[in-house]
Amino acid sequence: MELRASALTVQEQLTPRQEELEQCFERYPDVPREVIVKEDVLRMGVRFSPSALAQTDQTRPRTYYIFSYDRTRLDDMQHDESKVAPEEARIAGGRWSLRPTLISARVEYHSPYEITAPEGRLLLTAEGAPLAEVEFPPLPAYYDLSHADGTPYSQTAGLVGWGTRAFTTVLRGCQLWGEKEECQFCDLNSNSRALRQMGRPYKTRKEPEMVAEVLEEIFLNQPSQEIGKTMYLVSGGTVIDRRQMIEADDEFYLPFVRAIKRRLGDRWPMHLQTFAKPKERLQPYKDAGVDCHHANIEVWDKRLFQIICPGKAHFVGYDQWLRWLCESVEVFGEGRITPSFVIGVELSEPNGFATVEEAVASTSAGFDYLMSHGVTPRAPQWCIEPLTVLGKPNAQKLVPLDFFIQIDRAWFQTWKKYKLPKLHGWPNMGPGNCYYQNGAFLDMGVGEHLEDPYGPLLEPSLRRGEA
Ligand code: SF4
Structure with a gap:
């Protein structure tokens, strides 16, 4: 069109x-x-x-x-x-x-x-x-395919960002449970429960070979004029074993990395989202082929982190999370450590900041600290989902529009200030060129110092004005 x-x-x-x-x-x-x-x-x-x-x-x-x-x-x-x-x-x-x-x-x-x-x-x-x-985004042909057991391929790995990125949540459940552990904005567990109650084919735990099979289909077999194929992201809930050991996360996620890399090789960047890890535990992921790591810090203010992310605060702690984030740049490099903030929870009731000014100042300071250490945080907008602790009926006021605009501006200015590379493997930035859907920080513009360092990443048919 x-x-x-x-x-x-x-x-x-x-x-x-x-x-x-x-x-x-x-x-x-x-x-x-x-x-x-x-x-x-x-x-x-x-x-x-x-x-x-x-x-x-x-x-x-x-x-x-x-x-x-x-x-x-x-x-x-x-x-x-x-x-x-x-x-x-x-x-x-x-x-x-x-x-x-x-x-x-x-x-x-x-x-x-x-x-x-x-x-x-x-x-x-x-x-x-x-x-x-x-x-509306076009229907990719592989959405009609299924595994041998009948599970639709699209339930194993879907597309986002107008088909530029494949996304697989290999564990649709998080072992941070209940109000004392679960992140207060997160509906991963309740979304999974709700979909299964409705009889949807929503598998909680995926098998490495099934995920690799679908990613192989997307990247090696599907026509590139339909799918941008700039990168894929592996995500899922946190794994903690019966001994309360967060190292159990590695036993779960590393086999996915290996199975996928065996089929896809290194042609497309692999992004992996997990709990924060020290660099000794990240090196095996790097060695297995992970290109970028996201250990989502969610909110910059330490007091709010402890309230809003009680499980992360308990099992890792704010200071250690931050230290591990900065150290992980030594393993993966700049532009490849991209933890997410949930932009807007800074102003959530009842514990958030009282004013937009305070909230902007806090998160902007977080951008500055992280980017000065080579970490490039992402800034998706909080969606107040109804099945979350923060999303209870009438619990929240709408976060003011000014807040989000000022945050996008702060992200872009800080990114330019530190002359950081683009997020590795992500499609183009800037108004009219951005293929990220959950926030507008990448729609702000492309820095003067950086025209298009990775060259054209999208098929001409997917570029602005040519769709
Ligand atoms: S660690 Fe991730 S999946 Fe688990 S509760 Fe927090 S945001 Fe949700």
Whole structure:
């Protein structure tokens, strides 16, 4: 589909959402409009009209690859969104001539944003007013394939980022359990339970050979004009054995690394997400072929880390987590240690910061410290999922849009300040070029010092304006 940059409609009166967005455009002239719109749609979630859902037969559906990323409970969805709605949508054009921007489509029945198709053309609307044109991600051919035991390939490894990245959650369960251990924003365990209760083919624990089989199919057999193939990410919950040993994590994850590398070799970067580890325990992963490691610190403030991530605080501790993160650059190199923050939990009730200013100052200090040590944190936006400790009914206010904009700006400025390389293996950055869906920090721009250090990573058909 040709994405048009023309205004969709002549509209005299701005809706309240449009007004707030335009005020932000004026307040932050250095921030691309795409960043502001994207953070707002992520923050508020989106509804799908029946006319939009009717256009999803050739669309890549949700696989609930790790968390639910929905604000509305699965069992409250009335239009089968959990099966047919896409995981992400690409918007462009509209009254602000937005460049193509990929956004995770987080279902929220109370959102002012709706994706609809009144005359057969997909549109994003806010309070009923058209904002931009919409594309859904294409259905990859391998989503029709299954393993010998009948498990769909798509349940073993799905695609995200408009098909640029493969993602496999090899353990859809975490052994940090209950309010004293589980991270308070995380619905990995409850999402897994909810999907299995609904009778979905949602295997909790995957087999290394099955994961390797699907990644081989994606990277070696699937047509590259359909799939960008820039990297793959292996993730899953934490493994702690009966003796309360966190080293059990290695016995579980290393066999996946070896099985995958045996089939794929080193052509595509492997990213691995696990608990933090000291460098002696990371070296075997590096030796086995892992290219990048993510030990997600989630929140910078030490007090909040201890409250929001009680299991991480108990088994590793904040200071040690931080030390191990910085030391792991010695094993993998700059641009290859990319722990995630859950941007927004800094302002969560009841323990978060009281003001946007304090929250921005804290997380910006975290960016600065980590990047000064060669660590490149990622900044996805918190989705307030209903089956989490923090997501209980009426427990949270919406985090202000200003906060997310200021965080994206701080991330980009700090990244440029330390002249860090791009996240290894990730597709291009910058407005109109970004293929990350869960936050807008990579939509900010490409640093002047860094045009495109890894060369063109995407097939021409996937590049901006040529889809
Ligand atoms: S470590 Fe925390 S964020 Fe990760 S899966 Fe377990 S509870 Fe969720």
